[in-house]
Amino acid sequence: MRLLKIVPDNTNIGFVKLRGWAFGLTLLLTIAAGVLVGVRGLNFGVDFVGGVSIETKFDGAAPLGGMRHIVDNLGVGQAQLQPFGDGTTVDIRLPVPHSTDEGATNAMVAKVEAALKAQYPSVRFNQVQTVSGKVSGELVQKGVLAVVVAITCIALFGIVRFEWQFGVATFVSIFHDVLMTLGFFALTQLEFDLNIIAAVLTIIGYSINDKIVIDDRIRENMRKYRQMPLGELIDLSVNETLPRTVMTSLTIILALASLLLFGGEVLRGFTAAMILGVVVGTYSSIYVSSSLLISLGLDKSRFRQMAAATDKKKAGRDRAERIAPKR
Amino acid sequence: MLDFPRWKIASIIGVLLIGILLAVPSLMPETTAKQLGLGFAPRINLGLDLAGGSHILLEADTADVAKTRLAAMEDTIRGEMRRMSPQIAIGDISTANGALSFFVRDPAQVDAAVEKIRTLTAPVGSTGQRDWDVRVVDSTRIVMTPTKGGIDQFVNQAMEGATDIVRKRIDALGTKEPTIARQGADRILVEVPGVGDPTQLKALIGKTAKLEFKLVDTQADPAKVAAGQAPVGDQILHYENGAPIAVVRQAIITGADLKTAKQDYDQNNEAVVAIGFNSRGARSFAETTQQNVGKPFAIILDNVVLSAPRINEPILGGSASISGSFTVQSAQALAISLQSGSLPIALKTVEERTVLASLGADSIHAGVIASAIAVVGVVIFMFVTYGRFGVYANLAVIINVLVILGGMALLNATLTLPGIAGFVLTIGTAVDANVLINERIREERRRGRNVIQAVELGYSEASRTIFEANVTHAISGLIMLILGSGPVKGFAVVLLLGIATSVFTAVLFTRMLVAIWLRRARPQTIHI
Numbered sequence: 001m002r003l004l005k006i007v008p009d010n011t012n013i014g015f016v017k018l019r020g021w022a023f024g025l026t027l028l029l030t031i032a033a034g035v036l037v038g039v040r041g042l043n044f045g046v047d048f049v050g051g052v053s054i055e056t057k058f059d060g061a062a063p064l065g066g067m068r069h070i071v072d073n074l075g076v077g078q079a080q081l082q083p084f085g086d087g088t089t090v091d092i093r094l095p096v097p098h099s100t101d102e103g104a105t106n107a108m109v110a111k112v113e114a115a116l117k118a119q120y121p122s123v124r125f126n127q128v129q130t131v132s133g134k135v136s137g138e139l140v141q142k143g144v145l146a147v148v149v150a151i152t153c154i155a156l157f158g159i160v161r162f163e164w165q166f167g168v169a170t171f172v173s174i175f176h177d178v179l180m181t182l183g184f185f186a187l188t189q190l191e192f193d194l195n196i197i198a199a200v201l202t203i204i205g206y207s208i209n210d211k212i213v214i215d216d217r218i219r220e221n222m223r224k225y226r227q228m229p230l231g232e233l234i235d236l237s238v239n240e241t242l243p244r245t246v247m248t249s250l251t252i253i254l255a256l257a258s259l260l261l262f263g264g265e266v267l268r269g270f271t272a273a274m275i276l277g278v279v280v281g282t283y284s285s286i287y288v289s290s291s292l293l294i295s296l297g298l299d300k301s302r303f304r305q306m307a308a309a310t311d312k313k314k315a316g317r318d319r320a321e322r323i324a325p326k327r
Numbered sequence: 328m329l330d331f332p333r334w335k336i337a338s339i340i341g342v343l344l345i346g347i348l349l350a351v352p353s354l355m356p357e358t359t360a361k362q363l364g365l366g367f368a369p370r371i372n373l374g375l376d377l378a379g380g381s382h383i384l385l386e387a388d389t390a391d392v393a394k395t396r397l398a399a400m401e402d403t404i405r406g407e408m409r410r411m412s413p414q415i416a417i418g419d420i421s422t423a424n425g426a427l428s429f430f431v432r433d434p435a436q437v438d439a440a441v442e443k444i445r446t447l448t449a450p451v452g453s454t455g456q457r458d459w460d461v462r463v464v465d466s467t468r469i470v471m472t473p474t475k476g477g478i479d480q481f482v483n484q485a486m487e488g489a490t491d492i493v494r495k496r497i498d499a500l501g502t503k504e505p506t507i508a509r510q511g512a513d514r515i516l517v518e519v520p521g522v523g524d525p526t527q528l529k530a531l532i533g534k535t536a537k538l539e540f541k542l543v544d545t546q547a548d549p550a551k552v553a554a555g556q557a558p559v560g561d562q563i564l565h566y567e568n569g570a571p572i573a574v575v576r577q578a579i580i581t582g583a584d585l586k587t588a589k590q591d592y593d594q595n596n597e598a599v600v601a602i603g604f605n606s607r608g609a610r611s612f613a614e615t616t617q618q619n620v621g622k623p624f625a626i627i628l629d630n631v632v633l634s635a636p637r638i639n640e641p642i643l644g645g646s647a648s649i650s651g652s653f654t655v656q657s658a659q660a661l662a663i664s665l666q667s668g669s670l671p672i673a674l675k676t677v678e679e680r681t682v683l684a685s686l687g688a689d690s691i692h693a694g695v696i697a698s699a700i701a702v703v704g705v706v707i708f709m710f711v712t713y714g715r716f717g718v719y720a721n722l723a724v725i726i727n728v729l730v731i732l733g734g735m736a737l738l739n740a741t742l743t744l745p746g747i748a749g750f751v752l753t754i755g756t757a758v759d760a761n762v763l764i765n766e767r768i769r770e771e772r773r774r775g776r777n778v779i780q781a782v783e784l785g786y787s788e789a790s791r792t793i794f795e796a797n798v799t800h801a802i803s804g805l806i807m808l809i810l811g812s813g814p815v816k817g818f819a820v821v822l823l824l825g826i827a828t829s830v831f832t833a834v835l836f837t838r839m840l841v842a843i844w845l846r847r848a849r850p851q852t853i854h855i
Contacts, residue, residue, distance in 0.1 A: 003854060004711045009773060057686075105676070106526050126686040132677040135384065139812070146810040150803045157799060195745050198807055198815040202752065202822070205803035209756075209796040213763065216792045244766040248759045251708060255701035255755030259748060262700055264693030266376075266686075267748050274752065 006250065007243040015238050016231040019291035026288055030176055033183025040186045045193030046129050048143070050136035052094040052105060054112065055127040062090045063120065070115050076108050082191075085265040089126075091191075096132055105130050143197040147178065150201050154208050158215070166215050169292040170208060173284040177207045180280045181273055190269040199270050203277030206252070210245060210285035217241050218290070234290050242286075249282045331842045339839055343726055343832070349733030369736040373520075374743035374817050377691050379684025380520035381528060382813065385674040387489065387513040392482050392672060396473050397422040400447075400459070404429065404471075407443060415440050427471040434467050441469065451476035482513060485672035490515050493532050493674075495667035500531065515674065521684060527660060535629050535673055536664035538582035538602075538649075540612070543623040543635050547573035564625065566632045567652070574625045574632075579615045584608025588665035590658040593650060598658040600649045602665065609645025617641040628661070694747035701751045702728065709758055713765045714854045719840045720761035723832040727757050730828045731821065740824075743817030753825030756800075760833035764789040769855050778853050779845065786838055793834060797826050 015022075046053040056062070062083055071079045071092060080093040092112065097104040109128055116123050131139070151174050159167030181200055185192050217237040225233060253275055260271040352360045352368040360366060375382050401422055408415040415436045420429035431437045441463060448459040451474065458477025462470045473481075486509060493515055494507045506518040519528060544561045552573045557563045561573045584604050591601040604612055615624075616638050625635040626649050633651040653661070705724065709717035731753065735742065768785035776784065804826065807819035 003714050006712070009769075055686075105679070106529060110526065124683065124685070126683045128679070128681045130676070130679040134386075135678045142810050142812070146806050149810070150806045153802050153806065154799050157802065161795060194812065194815060195818075198745055198811065198818045201803045201807050202749075202818075205800040205822075206756070208799040208803075209759070212796045212799060213792050216795060220788070240770065241766075243769070244762050247712065247762045247766065248756075251705050251758050251762070252752070252755035254704045254708060255751050258700040258704055259697045259751045261697075262693060263697035263748070263751070264690050266690060266744055270745065270748055274748075 005243070007246050011239045011242055012235070013239060013242075014235055015286060016235050016291055016294060019287065019294070022287035022291060026176060026284070029183075030179055033179045033186070036183045036186040037179075040189070042182065042185050042192045043189045045191045046093070046131045046136070047194040048136055048140050048192070050131050050133040051096055052109065053127075053129045054092040054094070054109060054125055056090050056092060056116065057124045057126045058088050058090075058120065059122045061087045064090065066119065067092075067116065070119060071112060074111055074115055076112065085268070089265060096130060139194060143194070146197060147200055147204070150204050151175070151178075154204065158208075158212075162215055162219065165293050165296040168296055169289040170211050170215075172292060173211065173289040174204055174207055176284050176288060177203055177277060177280050181277055184273065184276050185269075188272075190272065193269075195267075195270045196273055199273040199277065202274060203281060206278060207281030207284065210248075210281055211289045213244065214238055214241050214285055214290055218293070230294055234293060238286055238290050245282060245285065249278055252278050331839055336839060336843075339836060343730060343836065346730035346733040346828070347726065349736050350729045353732055353736045369739055371732065371735045372739065372741040373687070373691075374741045374746065374814060375518060375520060375680070375687075376682050376744045376814055377687045377742060377747075378520045379682050379687040380518065382678070382680040383517045383519075383529065383532070383676055384510070384678035385493070385515045385517065385532065386677045387482065387486060387515075388673040388675055389478070389482050389513050392485065393425055393473055393478055394422075395672075396478070396481060397425070397427050400427050400471060403447060404444070407447065408440065411439070411443060415443075425472065428464075428468060430468045432467075437463060437467055437469070444469065444471065451480050479512070482672070486513060486515070488671045489674060492667050492670055493517065496531050496663050497528070499663040499667065500528065514677075527656060529676060529679075530657070530660050531663060533674055533676060534660070534664045535670045536582065536661070536667075537629050537669040538585065538665055539578040539627040540580045541574040541576075541578050541625050541627060542615070542619060543625050544573040544575055545622060564627060564630060564632050572625060572632055572635065574627070579624065580604065580608050580612050582665060582669050584611075585665055585668075588662045590655065590662045591648060593648060597650060598653040598655045600653070600658050600662045600665065602647055602649060604645040604647075606645070609643075612645060612647075613641060613643045616643075690744050690747075694744070694750075698728075698747065698751050698754065701754050705754055705758060709761070713761075715844070716761070716765050716768070716837075716841070716853075716855050719837045720758050720765070720833065722840065723761065723829075723837050724754060724757050726836065727825070727828050727832040728754065730832065731824050734824045734828060735820070738820070738824075740820045741817050742821075743814040745814045745818035746821045749818040749821035749825065753821065753829065757825065757829035757833055759796075760789070760793045760829060761837060763793055764834070764837070765855060768853075772853070772855065778850055781853075782841060782845065786834070790834060793830065797830060800826050 056067075064081060064083055067090060068079075068081050071081070077095045077097070082091045082093065083089065084091060094108065094112075097108055109125075113123075113125055151171065154174070155167045155171040157167075158170045178200060181203060185196070214237060217240055218234060221228070221233050221237050221240075225236075228236070256271055256275045256278070259267060260275065263271060349369065352365045353371040355363075357370070360368065360370070401420060404417070404427070405420070408417050413436075416432040417429045417440075418432055420427070422428075431440050441461060444459075444461055448457045448461065450456070451458050454476075456474060456476045458474055458480060460472045460474050462472075464470050490507060490509050494505075497505045497507060497517065497519065502519050503521055505520075506516065508516045510516045517528075517532060544558060547558050547561060551558070552563060552571050555563055555571065557573055560576055562576050563571050564574055565571055584607055585602055586605045586608075587601075587603040589601055591599050593599045620638050620640060623635045623637045625632045627633070628649075633649060649661075702725065706721045709720050709724075711717070713720065728750075731750070734740075764785050767789045768781050771781035771784045772778075801823060804819050804823040807815055808823065811819055
């Protein structure tokens, strides 16, 4: 049987030579994402802006116009109606009532439900979420903190395990991945809620995973080919790991695509964010983070000392193994 | 590399078998598991987004605490000063601006008053701070301010009491496995699975349920009452419809003396709440009603007057019924609230998420289908790419899926909707380790190494990379676990478990399979 090879053997693509273009394109896209987030803004869910969100489900297509008319005439404040999925589901967004009375939100939801049920008996209130301003403020804080802590910890890990240039390169490309994800949400206006923070953190974790595999190979090759110029060495490493990078990205996208298509409405934004993250993360691993090492001036001579030290350790271990042979 | 002693093979298979067996009870409905005698086995919990139910976060009104404390202290001071011998006359008592202030009519008694008041305060913690700050201003005016430590301590006690009461009320509803937990200094998290409509639940837990019986002041001038001016010793309260009424400030009896409360019907078949007092309450109620036959008294719930019936004859039996505009449901809710005692602190809902059970069921269904398709897709892809080595990786992935489930059951973890996403993602990433290993073997073969060497190098070189890559994954997973809330935590648990188990299955388990095959078949060349 002939086995499938997505990436042919012994590729030799000059990624490093392309880096000028890649940096330019990356910069352009990053700026575009930043501008998009700034201008269009993100469509924050109630988790982050507070409010009442009611997910209504109809048996057939949701009568959006009629619903809007009913809800607007209830005097429950500025309502936003957002259809999603196959058009049978509509998210009604309302402000939290100002009244300090404990039952005010309940009463409001009940009022909306009664009014809609009167007109459309088949409507179901699948999900009701109420988040007060105070709690949403805390969730924003926690979310931002989580992302910042994650990026910092992982960059630190890169610096400790490798050289500071690896840490910086990783940091820059993760920043790029996160910004691109935000840009995607600004562009599509998909709802940005608590789950998306989890998606962003996963993207960070995944993106790093990719970079570490390449960085690890660069380090290994530095030890192996001590005389090779850095540019060539990075190209070699990226090319050697290319089949793995592509294979892994494909399997993950395959799994996520099944989730996107069959996993139901609620997870759609989450899955879309992750698929985008995998694509962007793969791109930034190949083009941004490795090439950035050259620009940051990775010092091969220091590395050689480190490599020599580990070689010594390894030799010692080998000797020890010879003395006490495995059974 | 080919060295896989029997004990090692046995223990790897043993560990995986245990993991798989642990997953089994969670894969069948709970009732089936019980029928098969597996009711004892740990199961995976379903999160509220999958099981349906309500998540409610209550926050105490801490600003209210200072007010309550001031009012209580005012009563205490009035009583204590009157009981002093000689009695200390005080006047102009007020609780404005967060401080209790009054003046002592006889300047000679100020010291005695202060001394008495100091005994009414208590130390807080070990710093020597007390719960009240007592000062004398202008030589005759005494000003008492609750200290921060005092308020914190009071909030803490009140929250403990409130958590207990909320638990009692929810238990009275008879729902399955509710979670009631204190969060931080001033919050209570309530999670009740399977409740379709949280309205009753919220009516129950949010209600302070402070019940008081007070005499109505029939002498009060209606015009002044309407203007909100209370005669001395009185207070103005309102009916549910907003009409004002003057009542005597001192309560005849309060909910603290309540023994029983249950929903009942009156002679007109209207829903009422029947209450019974303890002996102390019954005695004082009997005394007051004897002395006040013909006068009305007000039944007050959370500072709202429900009704003001006339006392036709002394009520000696220590029981009464509260009528109002109740439905059977609201009367039941009130009965439960009264029975469990009044909340020592007002609670407000700051976050609420309710998911209909049918939506949860849809999500599970979709999640299972998506996971199955993901597994099938990945399995086919791995097979056409790596042949025999792909099959090994696939075995590892399938076992890994089951072991993750088993691990979740063992940890009693909660599966949430993002958790399902984590699951699918893990299926995709779990094969990454095998991709790394297999690509490495391909490379080493291309470099001309023999089969055994190539496989050996593939595993040893890739293992280091796999370890490093997974550490970073674990870092982001841990951060989600620590900083994330609810569903995100569920995602993190699956992700972390998946990392741990996939290293085991993808590296150790496949290595064992490969070793066994190499030893048996001794192939000169391999398809990879």
